[in-house]
């Protein structure tokens with residue numbers, strides 16, 4: 391079977407507002423980041439499928455013939471992309487030796503890879519021999535959508551390798567994006583990867599990884615925001631490890647236990663996201679005013695309190711918010727919380743020295759901190775000429 395080799399990349403994301411609430415049908419606003427995950431797929435003649443995942447120190451290889459026994463007899467459940475094929479998940483868990491409910495980083499990454507690999511190639515009657523190597527600039531498990539960037543890359547590369555989607559590269563372009571139809575398909579397969587890793591994802595993360603830019607996401611409906619002011623954002627990683635799957639399950643438990651307390655909080659988060667979208671749109675049609683920034687800061691503060699009510703805060707995040715507020719800057723967690731990352735809004739008039747001092751204060755707490763650019767491109771294919779030297783070097787090691 392002919393396998394098309396490729397290098398693809400997808401961005402991480404930051405959620406401005408709506409994390410957790412979006413899992414329960416509320417609106418979220420999310421932006422892509424200038425930190426990407428890169429994947430190289432190589433055809434081999436070894437009869438083996440190998441994955442090299444240096445970020446999580448996982449290097450595995452299987453015989454294609456062994457994997458072919460895992461392909462479900464009926465393809466109907468596999469082709470129904472509205473949910474995972476429970477039989478394939480059961481077989482994969484047994485094969486990899488992962489009990490249901492495990493949170494092990496490597497097992498989740500391996501299961502997501504095998505699930506997407508088998509789903510893409512099951513219909514072709516033959517599983518191909520190939521090697522996939524992944525390298526990410528994103529911290530894993532920190533709220534910046536490393537799982538979705540990984541899943542989007544897997545989906546794009548495997549669909550491309552199988553010939554299901556054509557290469558967008560041309561003689562003139564060393565980096566190119568797929569069209570809408572292909573991106574829809576990539577997004578659907580990536581969502582299956584997110585289902586394996588997150589349990590019950592909303593789909594916002596893989597949508598941002600696929601389309602990039604700044605998106606409004608509501609019950610599966612993706613609306614790119616075309617006119618958005620250039621926001622300056624500081625990203626801080628508390629480095630407190632956490633699992634999105636556990637945090638999402640915790641919010642669900644709280645909702646079930648206290649529906650009349652938690653549901654209004656989720657409704658309020660929805661209203662925060664709507665007010666933020668409205669404010670951003672006013673800021674682009676008129677010029678941004680200090681009052682607009684006051685509103686954005688208040689929304690950040692209210693949402694951070696709501697996220698604490700949902701039980702996804704952490705003392706390290708409380709410290710972070712206090713430290714930035716002492717410099718007049720407002721922060722909230724981003725992603726699943728429980729540790730991980732936070733965003734801090736910088737106003738246009740925020741002086742360079744204030745930013746520098748805040749970064750230093752946060753580093754003194756042991757956190758990583760950097761100013762970021764938002765709105766990076768979604769999933770892309772690259773020729774080797776267009777990939778940064780240091781990334782190619784890492785990928786070439788395997």
Ligand SMILES: Nc1ncnc2c1ncn2[C@@H]1O[C@H](COP(=O)(O)OP(=O)(O)O)[C@@H](O)[C@H]1O
Nearest residue numbers: 445495498499526531532533534535536537634
């Ligand atoms: N570069 C990568 N290589 C392999 N697996 C990855 C990579 N990035 C993410 N993952 C998978 O995603 C999981 C982290 O997902 P999650 O808990 O949702 O955190 P987040 O998406 O916020 O980074 C990891 O445990 C791992 O299974």
Ligand SMILES: C[C@@](O)(CCOP(=O)(O)O)CC(=O)O
Nearest residue numbers: 409410533535591592725726
């Ligand atoms: C908490 C949630 O809203 C975002 C999770 O993002 P991350 O995996 O922490 O990057 C879950 C989801 O939307 O699927």
Ligand SMILES: [Mg+2]
Nearest residue numbers: 535537538634
């Ligand atoms: Mg994730």
